[in-house]
Amino acid sequence: MRFSRFYHIQKTLLQYGLDELIPASWQPWYARGMRKSAFWLHNRYPDYPVGKRLRLALQSLGPVWIKFGQMLSTRRDLLPAEIADELARLQDKVDPFPGEQAQQLIEQALELTDISELFSSFSVTPLASASIAQVHAAVLRQTDGSDADVVIKVIRPDIRKQIIADLDLMDGLAAIAARYLPDGKRLRPREVVSEYRKTILDELDLQREAANAIQLRRNFEGSDSLYIPYVYSDFSRPNVMVMERIYGIPVSDIAALNAQHTDMELLAKRGVEVFFTQVFRDSFFHADMHPGNIFVSREHPENPKYIGIDCGIVGTLNSEDKRYLAENFVAFFNRDYRKVAQLHLDSGWVPVDTNVEEFESAIRTVCEPIFQKPLADISFGHVLLNLFSTARRFNMQVQPQLVLLQKTLLYVEGLGRQLYPQLDLWKTAKPFLESWVKQQVGLPALWRQVKDNAPFWAEKLPQMPTLLHRYLEQGPKQQALMLQQLQLLQLQQHKANRQIIAAALAAGSLISGTIAFTVGPLWLAGALLGGTIFFGVKALLS
Ligand SMILES: Nc1ncnc2c1ncn2[C@@H]1O[C@H](COP(=O)(O)OP(=O)(O)OP(=O)(O)O)[C@@H](O)[C@H]1O
Incomplete structure (x- = not known):
């Protein structure tokens, strides 16, 4: 079943001529050879534009692939418009069940x-x-x-069974990609598939x-x-x-x-x-x-x-995630890459031994070209995407909720620009970021924390007199108990000390007794060995 489905996937991709999406010069010779020998799987729709072929292939492969196509349809920043338009048609175009x-x-x-x-x-x-x-x-x-x-x-x-089977195959393909693609390690295809798996299973x-x-x-x-x-x-x-x-x-x-x-x-x-x-x-x-x-x-x-x-x-975020986003965005838009790098270090997002200069320069290399554009044209989603891929290289574990957010941000930006191409994202988003950053410091933050903790204190305050009384009442008892335990500990310590001294004396007598036995008078050897027995017994009994 697995193999036949795997074959079906390969067959579909080839029959819709999707291998053409990879430039021939990128394909290894054996892949080109295998493609030629699979003559019965020729491109059956050479007259269709590539977008249409991609849509039809994904559609015929079923839900997991359709969802994937839908996800791609909003990435107008990556795909040519005609392909994105085609993929957008994947919605609601599935044959109904009775x-x-x-x-x-x-x-x-x-x-x-x-x-x-x-x-x-x-x-x-x-x-x-x-x-x-x-x-x-x-x-x-x-x-x-x-x-x-x-x-x-x-x-x-029965969709669950199908989805799980297809996800397993996707995972298999991802493992091959991770092993054989030149960029396989950095792309982490298996992680991508495992996140996609979680999302799609949640949807069920x-x-x-x-x-x-x-x-x-x-x-x-x-x-x-x-x-x-x-x-x-x-x-x-x-x-x-x-x-x-x-x-x-x-x-x-x-x-x-x-x-x-x-x-x-x-x-x-x-x-x-x-x-x-x-x-x-x-x-x-x-x-x-x-x-x-x-x-x-x-x-x-x-x-x-x-x-x-x-x-x-x-997606859900905690305050640490929000701090990460707000502070980094603000630092980015000030083009303060040192601050971005330092923030990552200070907050422990990247390991403490990270070289801050190297990290800063890596961020600058990927982000500076983005900032060549006018501010109004900059994509927040892209900035985040570049930041994440750089931070990953410096061993930052990017949290899945942040990846989800970054993807959503790309959708939102794509949508906004489709509706109104002159949309200035920075102008629209800035007040949100700034007000959040402001809220996190000074009196408003303090007041919010007091407010957040108010229910806890409201619940505990009425119990305070009882708790205080119990503490005061228990105080002397607790002290007496601790004193007792302390005395017990001291006794044990004394005992251990005596044992060590007696054992040391016994060992000393044994050594000197043995020496006296060979070189000295017999009475001395006898006395020393007697001492050994005496101290040895004392060490055992004390
Ligand atoms: N509350 C609603 N009122 C009217 N139409 C709706 C409503 N909810 C869903 N629909 C219609 O049903 C379609 C599918 O709904 P929905 O997106 O919730 O299903 P889905 O299986 O999760 O779809 P998808 O795979 O596209 O995410 C929608 O695109 C819309 O046309």
Whole structure:
């Protein structure tokens, strides 16, 4: 099964002519030879543009590869526009599984004898069929008798098994890449696959997604910038999720957004603001910001609001991560590479024996070209990417949540620039960074810490008199106990000392007795050996 799937993957890549993506001069001679000998696997679509071939290949390989393509579709900084456009079409373009089967899965998961027990209507034809799940429109009968438009997301049957098998093959390919690619060690393909594995397996649990959506919705309650649909948590199961149906415009539909005169500049800025709010205010961010998951409300195009779905992948940050980001970004944008290097050392992110000059110069080498551009064109995501790859060379363990953040940042930037190409990211993000850095020092930080610790003291204060009384009462008892233990220790110490002295005297008598026995008078030897026995017995008995 494994081998046949492996063969299938190779076959698909070759039949769509994707080997052409690697320039022939980069391919080793034996790979070129093998390619020529596999004549039956020739490129079957020579007339299709490479982007289309890539999309079709990924699509035919199934969910794991489709997700990979979706991830790539927002990397417009890396891919030519025509390939990115093609990959963007990977969303919702998967053949659906039968709606009747979805209905059965819902009934089983929610323990219904018939779907109509809970839903006044259920559309058997799926609304969307994505790589991992399928979405059906329905109308939920609420407890107060009213109806609510909902969508029901159902995980594809048997998908877990397929995904795990494909991930294992990917891991095998990654191991080969790590071993044979000239850059294999630095790229750490196996680590990349293992992180991807974690992410995709998390996505298979809709209960986790429901909890994330609830949290994100709460964080943006009343916000003008982001809306998260309501999740009916009573009907959340690992493979089924019921949520409010939304009717927004997909963010990639620029024509529709323009047609309703959306304020694109504001929309682009809000994207960046929403992201930095999630990172620096909430430490909890939506980390699957591909265009298929972001919509724009049809209401108030002059005050446009995002609608986010699919909260399967989220990132969380601790204050150390935030400090890392804020301080490094600020130092970077001041082009103070020494500070960046010193920050890494002082905070223990790289080992203490790192040569700060070498580290500084490595950072300068990769980052200075980025800063040749006008500030408005600089990509934060790229800055981070370069910093991470440099820091890795200096033995920094880059935390997965920071890698996730860096990837999300690239998506957000790509999206913002697609909506409004003149978007000045630095201007939009700077206030967030500066206010965070300011909050971390001086009186506001102190006040926040007092506030953060207030619940602890509020809980402990009423118990204080009792605790104090107990301590005072126990004080003398504790002291007496300690005194006793101290005396016991002293006794043991004396005993040990006596034993050592007696043993030493016995040894001394034995040696001198032995010498006297051979060279001296017998009476002296006898007396000394008698002393040996005396001190020896004393050492044993004391
Ligand atoms: N609340 C909703 N209201 C309306 N349509 C929705 C809603 N949730 C999902 N959809 C539709 O279903 C599609 C797939 O949903 P979602 O992205 O949550 O599934 P997924 O399997 O995680 O997809 P993907 O693999 O693209 O991440 C969306 O692109 C959208 O068209």
